[in-house]
Amino acid sequence: MKKLSIILNLFFLSLTYLYGQNQEEYSKIYTKTFLETSQKDYKKALRTADSLFLISETPMFKAKSLMLSATIYKQIGETKKSVEYAMKAEKIIDGVDDLWLSKIDGFLASQYRSLELFDQSLNYINKSREVIKRLNNPKIERQMMGFVMQEKAYYELGAKDYKKSIEALKKSQEYFDTSTQNDYEFLTAQNEQLFGLNYFNLKDYEKAIAYYDLALKRLDEMPDNFVKALVYNGYSEVYIDKKDLKKAKKYLDLAEGISKNIPNIELKKVIYETSQNYYLLQQDFKELSKVNLKKDSVSEQIAENSKAFIRDSYTHLENKNRDIERNVKSKNWIIFVVGFLFVAGMLFFLVYQKYQRKKFDKVNQTLKDLKRTESLKVSNIAGEVKENVKLQNDGIIADEEEPIIVSSYEKKEHSSIMTETTEIMILKKLEEFEKSAEFTRNGISLSCLASSCKTNAKYLSYIINNHKGKDFNNYINELRIHYIIEKVKKEPLYHKFKIATLAKEAGFSSQSKFSTAFKKVTAVSPSQYFQHLQSAS
Structure with missing residues (x-):
């Protein structure tokens, strides 16, 4: 078909x-x-x-x-x-x-x-x-x-x-x-x-x-299109802020009606976020839970698509850089070999020319001194041998005087894993990340955060381990726990939420993982902590 x-x-x-x-x-x-x-x-x-x-x-x-x-x-x-x-x-x-x-x-x-x-x-x-x-x-x-x-x-x-x-x-x-x-x-x-x-x-x-x-x-x-849906969603956002729930729901329904017929997941995500705000204000936790699930599903799909693209692009870039590096090394090796052969050829030519000249001079000398005694010939031969030895010694001394080249790798063997500028840049990016709520996004990974910080996973892992005193997973979990604690402290509405809802809000995939991380950070379980918080207020 x-x-x-x-x-x-x-x-x-x-x-x-x-x-x-x-x-x-x-x-x-x-x-x-x-x-x-x-x-x-x-x-x-x-x-x-x-x-x-x-x-x-x-x-x-x-x-x-x-x-x-x-x-x-x-x-x-x-x-x-x-x-x-x-x-x-x-x-x-x-x-x-x-x-x-x-x-x-x-x-x-x-x-x-x-x-x-x-x-x-x-x-x-x-x-x-x-x-x-x-x-x-x-x-x-x-x-x-x-x-x-x-x-x-x-x-x-x-x-x-x-x-x-x-x-x-x-x-x-x-x-x-x-x-x-x-x-x-x-x-x-x-x-x-x-x-x-x-x-x-x-x-x-x-x-x-x-x-x-x-x-x-x-x-x-x-015809209905994504821009019209965004306009209706915009009306709804305004009326939610103005606490006019009737008008907010009217425009939210219109936006959702168009969104259902349009396969645009970015649009769906925007509308789900508005729905969350509406049902939170309405205190309709049943509908809020349903919308949370839908939004999480769409967000995961968007994150996975983005992560796959960035991962593939990074792999392609690495392969390209590797090919370039390999080509550069090959070219450098060829240049070195050609240069070595050229220098060796020139030295051979100069030595050979010198040898021929001496040989020619020796023959002329022999012809002129034909009548000299055998002892004089021996003396001439001894002089020639002495000269050759001198030539050889001269060559050895020249070789010894050539400078010893130390590779950049040897020089940097004891240097830091990265430059101080790079380290400061990554720390600044992490500070911005900690002020945002990006860490609550389900499925966030080291490679994804590294890409956002415009660095690689190795550098980022090093910074988190050395400056934050923990690995990536514990770092993210700690940010999430502090985030949800602040939410509960500042917004009394959150006291009514179930632990499972708070876990999803913080970005955890399950209540059990949330509870484990919470206890690790605060030394008490979530239920104990929130009960204490309510009794204190």
């Missing part, structure tokens, strides 16, 4: 291209697949994207179809496949079409941002800017700079610099307003949703609602 579906897709799509590929028709299929089909049936959307690729005749169409697949994989949380398709597209279009190259760089910036690899994200943002400068088309430059500044806004939002994010959005919208974008309404609605989210984080609820209203007016004319 799958093969038949692909064949039928190819047949109907090929009718559109019977007399050559048509940019307008291609864009219609592309837009419909992205905005409609992918929101309802992502498998069908992927088949359409594959079909578009197979019938594409030019690098631009091939790259565009690959980016359609990359975008769909991004929506369903398949990070690795999404980046792979985008990089294939980048390779095809590089040197062919700067417009699409800048779009692809912008997309990769977005992917690395979602993985919280902000340096790589910023690198692709800057790369996209450089490509845009080469376009020499003011209209297209404005259009593309709108995309770049929108991605910059996402970047600043991820870094929690909401004012900078708003400034980037203003610039993005200025570019969109002066360009001739076919999907202007959708892009503007995206910006308005982001304006709303930033103002919500700044606690300016009136502006947040005003921007959500503007976005919804544009989106009402379009």
Whole structure:
């Protein structure tokens, strides 16, 4: 059936291209697949994207179809496949079409941002800017700079610099307003949703609602999509903060209704987080427990996809570095051998030349002194032997005077495992990590944290062991226990939670593991501790 579906897709799509590929028709299929089909049936959307690729005749169409697949994989949380398709597209279009190259760089910036690899994200943002400068088309430059500044806004939002994010959005919208974008309404609605989210984080609820209203007016004319779901979710967040539970539930239901029909796990995670806040405020612990399970499942899936991508990328980078190192060593060895042979050849030539000259001088001397006595000849021979011995001695002395080279490895044998700068950098990253609640994420690993700290597992393990006085697992467990204790102390609502709920909130996979870790840190069981805390209050 799958093969038949692909064949039928190819047949109907090929009718559109019977007399050559048509940019307008291609864009219609592309837009419909992205905005409609992918929101309802992502498998069908992927088949359409594959079909578009197979019938594409030019690098631009091939790259565009690959980016359609990359975008769909991004929506369903398949990070690795999404980046792979985008990089294939980048390779095809590089040197062919700067417009699409800048779009692809912008997309990769977005992917690395979602993985919280902000340096790589910023690198692709800057790369996209450089490509845009080469376009020499003011209209297209404005259009593309709108995309770049929108991605910059996402970047600043991820870094929690909401004012900078708003400034980037203003610039993005200025570019969109002066360009001739076919999907202007959708892009503007995206910006308005982001304006709303930033103002919500700044606690300016009136502006947040005003921007959500503007976005919804544009989106009402379009099929349900992830941006509309985010707008409804934004309304719900505002009304939760304002303690208006009736309106909060209304918009939360609308967001969930769209989310159920869209295979976008990042969207689901955002909505589940809002649901948690709603049910916590409602004190509906039964529903809160259900949402916690759903959110944990989605978070684990996202974390696993991200971890797999980072792990594979790290392995690829290690292999690449190993190959480079091996090639460098091979080249250095070849250079050493060639250099040695050259020097040896020159020395041999000089010695041989000297020997020949002496031999020639000796023959002339013998001819001139033909009448000399045998004793004189012996004397000449003895002189020659003496000269040869001197030559040999000269060579030995030269060899002895050559400097002894000590390898950098020997010099560093007793040095520290890392530089002081690296050590300070990792400690600073750990301090930021401890202030966040990232350690409550279920499934966090040493390699994942090392990637977040922009270092490797060996260095991070060394820092934790030497500066924190414990191994990685005990370090994370201790952070989690202190976190949940502070929660219970500061928020009386947590007194009503069961131990199992508190365990999940802290990031533990089971109540028993939580209890074991709790007792190890506090010397008492969780139930004893919380009973004492309640009696004391």
